[in-house]
Amino acid sequence: MNRRLTLAASVSGAAIVALDGTVLTVAQPTLQRDLGASFAEVQWTGTGYLIAVASLLVFAGRLGDRYGHHRLFALGMLGFGAASAGIGLAPGVGWVIGLRVVQGVFGALLQPATLGMLRAAYPPDRLRMPIAVRTSAIGVAAAVGPLVGGALVAWVGWRAVFFLNVVPALVFGVLALSVRRPRRPKSSAALDLPGALLLAVALACLVHTLVSGPTGASALGLVAAALFLRHERRTADPLLSPDLIRSPAVGSALGILVAASAALSGTLFVVTYVLQDTLGLDPFQSALRSVPLAVLMVAAAPVCAVLLRRAGARRTTVAAMVVLALGILVLSRASGTLALCTGFALLGAGFGTVMVAATHVVVRQAAVASAGVAGGLQQTAMNVGPTVGVAVVTPLMGLGHAFALVVLVGVALVGAVAGLALPVLSATSGVDHAHPSDRIRVPTRP
Numbered sequence: 365m366n367r368r369l370t371l372a373a374s375v376s377g378a379a380i381v382a383l384d385g386t387v388l389t390v391a392q393p394t395l396q397r398d399l400g401a402s403f404a405e406v407q408w409t410g411t412g413y414l415i416a417v418a419s420l421l422v423f424a425g426r427l428g429d430r431y432g433h434h435r436l437f438a439l440g441m442l443g444f445g446a447a448s449a450g451i452g453l454a455p456g457v458g459w460v461i462g463l464r465v466v467q468g469v470f471g472a473l474l475q476p477a478t479l480g481m482l483r484a485a486y487p488p489d490r491l492r493m494p495i496a497v498r499t500s501a502i503g504v505a506a507a508v509g510p511l512v513g514g515a516l517v518a519w520v521g522w523r524a525v526f527f528l529n530v531v532p533a534l535v536f537g538v539l540a541l542s543v544r545r546p547r548r549p550k551s552s553a554a555l556d557l558p559g560a561l562l563l564a565v566a567l568a569c570l571v572h573t574l575v576s577g578p579t580g581a582s583a584l585g586l587v588a589a590a591l592f593l594r595h596e597r598r599t600a601d602p603l604l605s606p607d608l609i610r611s612p613a614v615g616s617a618l619g620i621l622v623a624a625s626a627a628l629s630g631t632l633f634v635v636t637y638v639l640q641d642t643l644g645l646d647p648f649q650s651a652l653r654s655v656p657l658a659v660l661m662v663a664a665a666p667v668c669a670v671l672l673r674r675a676g677a678r679r680t681t682v683a684a685m686v687v688l689a690l691g692i693l694v695l696s697r698a699s700g701t702l703a704l705c706t707g708f709a710l711l712g713a714g715f716g717t718v719m720v721a722a723t724h725v726v727v728r729q730a731a732v733a734s735a736g737v738a739g740g741l742q743q744t745a746m747n748v749g750p751t752v753g754v755a756v757v758t759p760l761m762g763l764g765h766a767f768a769l770v771v772l773v774g775v776a777l778v779g780a781v782a783g784l785a786l787p788v789l790s791a792t793s794g795v796d797h798a799h800p801s802d803r804i805r806v807p808t809r810p
Contacts, residue, residue: 370485371494374478376536377437378498379505380444380529381471386509391522398522401457408461411575416468417475418747419568423560425476425740426603429733430555433480436736438540440474445533452526479727479739488728492669492720495727499665499720507658510651559603562592567744574755605734608741616785617725618745620681623779624688624718625749627772628711630757631692634768642765643699653701656709664716672721678786681721685780688714689773696769718779725786
């Protein structure tokens with residue numbers, strides 16, 4: 365598959381997953397009434413998907429490294445589209461929950477592949493713009509999703525939102541299967557199935573704990589995490605590639621992605637209540653005031669590609685996290701339209717920049733042979749972060765909206781401090797260097 369087609373496939377996969385998440389939120393109240401479901405059952409339409417996808421992302425990335433990212437992408441897209449169609453035809457909420465879990469499994473297959481394909485198709489020094497384009501597409505999907513979803517729910521019904529992504533998922537899935545790919549050398553490394561199982565249990569329990577609070581699953585998750593770490597140190601073919609685990613830049617970038625997505629999602633959770641309960645705005649009026657967030661997120665992505673080349677990952681990411689924190693601080697004090705729009709704009713500019721910069725570090729640091737695992741780690745951070753953010757602010761809401769948002773400012777600033785561990789710009793080559801392998805893989809231009 366050529367680079368343009370690979371980029372188109374990567375963008376489509378990322379956008380479809382982002383669109384699915386936004387339209388589901390819009391459809392949930394109508395789905396609940398139509399199927400006579402309880403609030404807890406409706407919550408599980410989201411929680412079941414999240415647990416399935418978060419627990420399998422890293423192993424799915426390893427499968428892509430071994431069997432081909434295009435093959436995993438095709439399987440994920442076809443399964444995601446079929447599951448979406450099944451949800452649209454579901455006779456009851458139990459079927460919806462079950463099919464959402466199935467959709468999460470296929471979503472886990474395709475998400476790391478969207479980054480793995482880019483890493484395989486582009487040299488490290490040309491990854492910035494493809495990742496920026498992918499991020500912009502996610503921003504567009506996040507902005508368009510509520511509007512399209514709301515229109516479909518109002519005019520056609522909640523089932524229509526799940527049919528929305530069926531055709532593009534099937535088209536790109538079939539296209540990925542039909543394109544001839546170069547032969548891949550057969551890997552001699554064994555699949556680390558015990559490690560994959562332990563990591564899946566640990567992540568599933570973590571997500572369940574963040575959503576539902578401490579339970580017996582919390583203890584199980586801690587035991588699984590300890591056993592996973594012990595197993596990874598002893599096995600000959602670990603699930604997590606040593607080149608990623610030993611890289612301080614990758615660890616910092618993943619932490620930054622968790623902090624940024626936690627700060628963003630927690631802020632949106634709190635501000636939604638401020639706009640509708642405190643300021644008395646209806647959902648549509650609230651959505652209009654948040655439009656600058658999506659616009660600046662889309663605009664920031666290509667700008668970040670330029671900043672990475674000129675200023676480096678460290679300066680770009682630290683500055684962007686500070687802008688993100690400033691946006692939250694403005695929203696904590698805002699009541700008028702201008703102040704709200706300014707806060708949302710800063711939020712979008714900061715988050716869009718961070719997402720491109722930190723993702724670029726994670727994917728670029730990975731060797732091509734472990735690009736899928738790198739993509740899985742990035743996607744895991746992006747799935748766990750929002751759950752952390754909402755879990756942090758929910759108990760703080762009783763102390764006041766402003767206090768909860770100030771805590772999220774602190775979360776964003778922690779991410780800014782973590783950014784100091786990212787690579788700096790090389791004045792001679794214009795390429796970020798975090799370890800010697802980059803200098804080997806990236807030839808210096810005369």
